[in-house]
Amino acid sequence: xxxxxxxxxxxxxxxxxxxxxKTAAISTVAxxxxxxxxxxxxxxxxxxxxxxxxxxQKLGDPVTANLYGMPSKxxxxxxxxxxxxxxxxxxxASIAVTPIHESCGIITPNGLFFSRCHGGTAQIDPNEFRLMxxxxxxxxxxxxxxxxxxxxxxTRTHFIECPANGGQEWRATQFNSVQFAKGFMASxxxxxxxxxxxxxxxxxxxxTALWMLAEGSDNSEMGRTIPIDKVLDDAMxxxxxxxxxxxxxxxxxxxxxVPGWEGNLCVKWLKRLEFASEPxxxxxxxxxxTALRKDGKAIQHFYANEVNSTVTSPSPEKPWTDLKDGDLxxxxxxxxxxxxxxxxxxxxxxxxxxxxxxxxxGLVLPKSWTRWSFMHTYKKGQxxxxxxxxxxxxxxxxxxxxxxxxxxxxxxxxxxxxxxxWEVTKDGKVNHVQIxx
Amino acid sequence: MxxxxxxxxxxxxxxxxxxxxxxxxxxxxxxPKGSTSINGKPTIDGGTIYPVENGMTGPYAVNETAHDGGFxxxxxxxxxEIDAWNKDVMPDGTGLPEGSGSVEEGEELYEAQCVxxxxxxxxxxxxxxxxxxxxxxGNAVEMQKTLTNQRSGANKDGDGPARAFGSYWPQTxxxxxxxxxxMPHPNTKSLSNDETYALTAYxxxxxxxxxxxxxxxxxxxxxxxxxxxxKLPNEDGFVPNIDGPGALDDVRKFYANAKEFxxxxxxQGAVRCMKDCQKSxxxxxxxxxxxxxxxxxxMSVVRDMPKEEGPFDPVAAYEASCAACHAGFLSPGSxxxxxxxxxxxKAVYKNGINGTEGGMPAKGGSSxxxxxxxxxxxxxxxx
Numbered sequence: 001x002x003x004x005x006x007x008x009x010x011x012x013x014x015x016x017x018x019x020x021x022k023t024a025a026i027s028t029v030a031x032x033x034x035x036x037x038x039x040x041x042x043x044x045x046x047x048x049x050x051x052x053x054x055x056x057q058k059l060g061d062p063v064t065a066n067l068y069g070m071p072s073k074x075x076x077x078x079x080x081x082x083x084x085x086x087x088x089x090x091x092x093a094s095i096a097v098t099p100i101h102e103s104c105g106i107i108t109p110n111g112l113f114f115s116r117c118h119g120g121t122a123q124i125d126p127n128e129f130r131l132m133x134x135x136x137x138x139x140x141x142x143x144x145x146x147x148x149x150x151x152x153x154x155t156r157t158h159f160i161e162c163p164a165n166g167g168q169e170w171r172a173t174q175f176n177s178v179q180f181a182k183g184f185m186a187s188x189x190x191x192x193x194x195x196x197x198x199x200x201x202x203x204x205x206x207x208t209a210l211w212m213l214a215e216g217s218d219n220s221e222m223g224r225t226i227p228i229d230k231v232l233d234d235a236m237x238x239x240x241x242x243x244x245x246x247x248x249x250x251x252x253x254x255x256x257x258v259p260g261w262e263g264n265l266c267v268k269w270l271k272r273l274e275f276a277s278e279p280x281x282x283x284x285x286x287x288x289x290t291a292l293r294k295d296g297k298a299i300q301h302f303y304a305n306e307v308n309s310t311v312t313s314p315s316p317e318k319p320w321t322d323l324k325d326g327d328l329x330x331x332x333x334x335x336x337x338x339x340x341x342x343x344x345x346x347x348x349x350x351x352x353x354x355x356x357x358x359x360x361x362g363l364v365l366p367k368s369w370t371r372w373s374f375m376h377t378y379k380k381g382q383x384x385x386x387x388x389x390x391x392x393x394x395x396x397x398x399x400x401x402x403x404x405x406x407x408x409x410x411x412x413x414x415x416x417x418x419x420x421x422w423e424v425t426k427d428g429k430v431n432h433v434q435i436x437x
Numbered sequence: 438m439x440x441x442x443x444x445x446x447x448x449x450x451x452x453x454x455x456x457x458x459x460x461x462x463x464x465x466x467x468x469p470k471g472s473t474s475i476n477g478k479p480t481i482d483g484g485t486i487y488p489v490e491n492g493m494t495g496p497y498a499v500n501e502t503a504h505d506g507g508f509x510x511x512x513x514x515x516x517x518e519i520d521a522w523n524k525d526v527m528p529d530g531t532g533l534p535e536g537s538g539s540v541e542e543g544e545e546l547y548e549a550q551c552v553x554x555x556x557x558x559x560x561x562x563x564x565x566x567x568x569x570x571x572x573x574x575g576n577a578v579e580m581q582k583t584l585t586n587q588r589s590g591a592n593k594d595g596d597g598p599a600r601a602f603g604s605y606w607p608q609t610x611x612x613x614x615x616x617x618x619x620m621p622h623p624n625t626k627s628l629s630n631d632e633t634y635a636l637t638a639y640x641x642x643x644x645x646x647x648x649x650x651x652x653x654x655x656x657x658x659x660x661x662x663x664x665x666x667x668k669l670p671n672e673d674g675f676v677p678n679i680d681g682p683g684a685l686d687d688v689r690k691f692y693a694n695a696k697e698f699x700x701x702x703x704x705q706g707a708v709r710c711m712k713d714c715q716k717s718x719x720x721x722x723x724x725x726x727x728x729x730x731x732x733x734x735x736m737s738v739v740r741d742m743p744k745e746e747g748p749f750d751p752v753a754a755y756e757a758s759c760a761a762c763h764a765g766f767l768s769p770g771s772x773x774x775x776x777x778x779x780x781x782x783k784a785v786y787k788n789g790i791n792g793t794e795g796g797m798p799a800k801g802g803s804s805x806x807x808x809x810x811x812x813x814x815x816x817x818x819x820x
Binding site for chain 2: 073074075076077078079081082083084085086087088089090091092093094101102118119132134139140141142143144147148150151152154156168171172173174175176177179180194196197198200201210213215219220221223225227228229230233234260261271272274276277278279280281282283286287290291292293294295296297298299300301302303304306317318337338339340341346351352353354355356363364365366385391392393394395396397398399400402403404405407408409410411412415417421423431432433434435436437
């Protein structure tokens with residue numbers, strides 16, 4: 001994303017936008033009041049219990065009603081969201097981010113998976129899908145969609161993260177929202193074929209096939225160069241997402257998946273793989289997705305999303321304004337690393353001054369979202385600063401804000417993985433903060 | 438016998454790998470652990486890989502007989518098919534066709550097809566959402582010197598680094614390739630080779646690039662031979678090295694050193710601090726002035742019935758389908774529409790629905806019905 005950290009230029013495109021801005025401004029103030037979950041009064045009979053609701057007396061919908069099921073209409077606010085700051089002029093070169101404050105477990109429903117495109121979401125006819133694999137091979141090949149799906153499949157759970165996740169906050173926090181501060185990512189169970197399995201029959205020329213171009217068939221022909229090491233390790237061509245076909249926003253019918261690496265490397269709407277002895281210098285690996293260090297050198301070919309974590313509950317969106325003094329409450333979060341498997345999460349109630357170990361829970365998988373948990377007894381009026389710090393099996397540990405900025409400066413945009421801190425105010429609201437010297 | 442051997446090898450390597458790590462997985466899982474090296478070399482990204490051991494890769498079981506190859510699907514592409522799709526242009530000129538175009542021709546094309554988004558002289562422009570990218574921030578050599586600018590400390594509110602094609606990109610091949618494959622944004626893959634040379638020449642000129650001692654001025658004609666002599670000021674501004682036969686080793690070496698990319702690694706001297714970890718000068722930085730909160734839809738976690746969908750909203754349709762071009766060119770209510778409505782509104786509808794040679798895609802590429810599209814046209818003209 002270009003223009004991050006710059007406020008988008010004011011213009012007068014429409015009253016509708018102005019309307020959004022006004023509502024948004026109001027909602028940041030009003031949210032906590034509106035949001036507070038229901039608490040029942042002790043002495044009164046609850047109407048919800050004392051009457052027969054319509055759904056319990058009348059016939060429900062027939063099985064023919066929703067042959068492809070949709071969420072309850074009451075869940076309409078659990079949705080992707082976008083904002084003009086994260087757009088390059090229009091909504092076709094933009095991102096809509098995942099509501100991780102509402103996420104459960106380590107799988108994102110397909111309709112909530114974050115969506116990033118450089119020329120709009122392509123709507124592809126799978127009957128006209130062709131994958132061309134050529135270049136430094138003994139044998140070039142063209143495959144149809146059905147032929148590609150004949151290869152033996154593998155199924156893996158991996159997150160995909162845009163390397164600009166959190167990239168608007170190098171200089172200071174800008175989003176009082178976990179959806180926008182950390183929601184440029186989502187996780188799914190992917191099904192596809194290892195590229196190395198296809199290559200076994202194509203005669204890869206070892207001396208000259210050092211790089212692979214992956215190119216999309218969308219409006220922007222989004223392309224990226226992948227080093228052969230990754231191609232021969234775990235790079236996949238995937239068609240399945242959580243048990244069904246990829247959604248158009250995720251590259252239907254086929255995308256590249258390079259587990260743990262930058263989301264934009266997982267080229268969507270794939271059409272071509274070319275092997276060559278030199279890298280391709282695609283637009284999205286020179287103009288964008290390069291991280292400028294304070295020494296003036298920019299990191300190009302920045303592959304893996306480093307170890308990272310955040311608290312997801314409580315959040316500015318879903319604070320603790322309803323808790324009573326003495327309530328036992330779970331603090332929950334996500335940890336992930338594109339460089340391996342999460343080995344532990346340290347947790348702090350005082351903004352990273354002192355840490356204790358949090359508990360991992362559920363499946364702990366390589367290059368995957370991993371849930372962590374910490375039980376806390378809520379003390380009304382107490383101000384807390386919740387900080388999490390994850391580690392992975394390659395030895396990486398999240399840096400402090402000072403450490404990361406000290407090494408890289410503040411202009412890099414991409415790959416910011418310093419610890420995040422969420423302040424709980426004395427009345428239970430939650431603010432996104434940074435602790436820095 | 439084979440199985441036994443494999444188990445022995447697997448367990449030996451597990452021990453070897455475990456010894457590498459300061460932090461282990463804990464709790465003796467049966468799943469094989471990973472490694473941060475392969476064939477004696479560090480992994481390409483500095484991370485862990487999980488080779489198949491004893492029928493497992495990490496926690497996943499593997500049908501090893503499925504991964505030996507032997508498949509005969511698909512067919513060999515024809516040379517025409519490869520030529521149709523193999524359009525990439527590499528820094529050494531691989532893929533760059535013969536052709537030529539002048540700065541003057543490029544400017545004419547730019548004014549007709551690009552300026553509505555990229556602004557006068559490539560200065561960038563605002564769009565429906567955010568700003569369209571600038572193609573130049575001024576003299577490329579001078580602007581390249583700003584890449585060490587940091588908006589922090591004494592320069593907190595000062596100028597940041599000026600990142601645009603001339604000052605930041607390493608290669609012009611990227612520009613040529615992208616113009617031809619990805620531009621103009623609403624109608625890509627529509628420019629000829631000569632037109633692409635002309636636009637490239639124009640963008641080089643607004644960045645004040647000098648090729649082989651000659652400034653790219655209005656008279657300049659760019660061709661393949663001159664193109665291959667272009668050297669941009671920031672060509673050497675990138676790490677790690679990715680060129681030449683030793684590139685992959687350079688990349689491995691780069692990512693084996695956490696300091697190069699701002700990471701902390703416990704195997705490379707980083708400390709897992711548990712007590713008194715912040716400096717006494719540490720302070721809390723808050724989101725100022727409410728931060729960025731113009732979210733669509735507005736942030737809410739209320740569980741209620743959604744509002745009923747209202748009637749067709751031409752403004753929303755404009756934003757989704759038209760604003761990519763019409764935010765800056767024939768924008769809603771623009772007086773420029775007077776030059777297009779002289780033949781009556783029906784002619785405007787017809788041109789919009791069918792598209793024009795001037796660059797208007799049919800219905801703007803949208804899937805609106807004719808009736809809906811006409812409402813959007815009405816909005817565009819009246820504002």
